Amino acid sequence: MFMQRAYLKIVAVIAAIALLGFSTVGNYGASWDEGTEISIVKYNFEWIVKGREIPKDLKYYGVLFNFTAEVAYQAQQLFQQGLNYNPLQDQTLEEGDRGVAEAIYKRLKVKHSLTFLVSLIAYIAVAGIVGILAGWEFAWIAPPFLVLLPRFWGHSFFNPKDVPFAALFTLGTWLGAYLIDRYIQAKPKYIRLGKNALTNYSILYGILIGLVTGIRVGGFFLLFFLPLTHLIVGISKGKFLHYFLSCWKFYLLIGFAWAATTTLIHPASWSNPVQWFIATLQYLSSHAWPGKNTFAGQSLSATEIPWYYLPQWFHITTPVIFQVTLLLALILLTIKYKKLNTLQQACAILVLLQIFFLPIVAILKQSALYNGIRQFIFVLPGIAALCVIALIWIYQTLQKKGFKLFYIALIIVLLSPIAVDAIAVHPYEYVYFNRLAGGLKNTYGQYDHDYWGLSLREGMEWLNVNAQPNSTISIGGQPYLAQMYADSHFKFLDIEEDLRYGKKGKPDYYLSMHYLNLETVFPDCPIVHQVKRQGASLATIKKCS
Known part of the structure; x- marks a missing residue:
């Protein structure tokens, strides 16, 4: 029993x-x-x-x-x-x-x-x-x-x-x-x-x-x-x-x-x-x-x-x-x-x-x-x-x-802050940093965060709602990470083959993960949205036209 x-x-x-x-x-x-x-x-x-x-x-x-x-x-x-x-x-x-x-x-x-x-x-x-x-x-x-x-x-x-x-x-x-x-x-x-x-x-x-x-x-x-x-x-x-x-x-x-x-x-x-x-x-x-x-x-x-x-x-x-x-x-x-x-x-x-x-x-x-x-x-x-x-x-x-x-x-009581932090960064719990290290915000730029590129989904979902129909989009990261969540009317331009990282033109929107300095491409384009958790940016959207 x-x-x-x-x-x-x-x-x-x-x-x-x-x-x-x-x-x-x-x-x-x-x-x-x-x-x-x-x-x-x-x-x-x-x-x-x-x-x-x-x-x-x-x-x-x-x-x-x-x-x-x-x-x-x-x-x-x-x-x-x-x-x-x-x-x-x-x-x-x-x-x-x-x-x-x-x-x-x-x-x-x-x-x-x-x-x-x-x-x-x-x-x-x-x-x-x-x-x-x-x-x-x-x-x-x-x-x-x-x-x-x-x-x-x-x-x-x-x-x-x-x-x-x-x-x-x-x-x-x-x-x-x-x-x-x-x-x-x-x-x-x-x-x-x-x-x-x-x-x-x-x-x-x-x-x-x-x-x-x-x-x-x-x-x-x-x-x-x-x-x-x-x-x-x-x-x-x-x-x-x-x-x-x-x-x-x-x-x-x-x-x-x-x-x-x-x-x-x-x-x-x-x-x-x-x-x-x-x-x-x-x-x-x-x-x-x-x-x-x-x-x-x-x-x-x-x-x-x-x-x-x-x-x-x-x-x-x-x-x-x-x-x-x-x-x-x-x-x-x-x-x-x-x-x-x-x-x-x-x-x-x-x-x-x-x-x-x-x-x-x-x-x-x-x-x-x-x-x-x-x-x-x-x-x-x-x-x-x-x-x-x-x-x-x-x-x-x-x-x-x-x-x-x-x-x-x-x-x-000691475990509660862990649950609070995990909920705050959801669905990116895999980028959790403990409070002794300063959390996600204070380790930004010091250690790798969203190296898998999960945040590109949330960025693409923002574009589905806010971008002009039939806009051209380029992805800083693995393209399919965003394409699979995109509305069908968007046209995707490969950042390397189509645009040569800006040397052959610019897309209407540039969505990038913050990894390998991909977010620094198209520096003249203003940022219109960021995917953030605990004050740290995981993905950035720039409008180039």
Whole structure:
């Protein structure tokens, strides 16, 4: 009965989060990379059917989530249009054709909802992590805390690779703890391959790692996190190396299941899976991103950034209460570790690996980094879980009811400004900066803000109402980000090919995102409107005629 109530609370909270998310998913614009992500499915299809090479470096990109979203879209169209529907009707569209924007927009209406749906896996997983470490009666608290990390919540609606990756990675952390506990608790005579639970769970976990890798190749690190955690927990519990080595067959089985799954969902790997995987790792470890970062008031390439780029970004974009409670959680875990049971120790270590391992590797390797913490969103669920655990452990030490009530009230007061700020910047929660950093307004020009270009939607919607019919419009940013929301009578001029950035003429209106100095083009044209949040401009509209 106790567990049923605990589970019902989790279900109720997840349902409330789902209701909030699905009611606002339509408010978000499109992001710069979404056209490319959608095209990945097309390129893989042509690779299989027509033998055409996958262009550029897209052969190294995960195709799983994009494929799933395309299947969902095609299923919706088939249901709406019936058997006369042609699933390949968009294949003839050429780059620059306005129909491309329409084709992307139709898919995004499905894909954004699916992105948020998949993100709910992370909310369930953090509840599971807190249930293991702090008790299932408190597990329902974890999902709302993850909601209160605006950078995670904001990305949950439009980011087709980092959010699904974060969700499945966190699921791998949670379920990995149970698998390690089963390995350690199993009697020696049951540590064998065959028709048994350990074999089945190992295969399923290998498939899960393969699915994570199918979104971003970094998912394969779970292959190493699991045995490393097993070894650490086994030694601390008096189960020495020989016991750990008795499970090597299961880890080999996990590896085979991962390799088979990863190969299956990456068509580019089918001709030579090993060579493809090695090439993918080499490409991602030395990826030369051509853009510029705005960091601490400087414009830096991805290879020029200082070592503290990631720590600084986490410091200014993570709410202060989360930073304080994360530090408390690390202290309390150190103190309590030996008193934790096997499952709890495994869970704690896996969460710590999820939060710290890859960011530290990126710093030590001086990897090319960009877009703030976007590539490392997967650490945020772990941070949310540890913060909740620290707060619960402190709560459990309080004896008097009055102290407990005051403690709860204090936490609510400290969390309230985060919700206020998130509402104020909606639907651009992904550009949230904490109050210690000065918020969005005081970090303007110092750090990258709307690098995805979501605000172009709101700018285009203003033009739909206020611009003269049949006006010419040029976009500072990815053109389809605005075109898909534009009224049909507008004519779009490419800022580079048609106008040469002003050398061959001017449009009637110029709509630009504030990124890569695009807003400075056509300096003589007056500004007639700005998309603003908290006093900071995210997109600018200039009238040039």
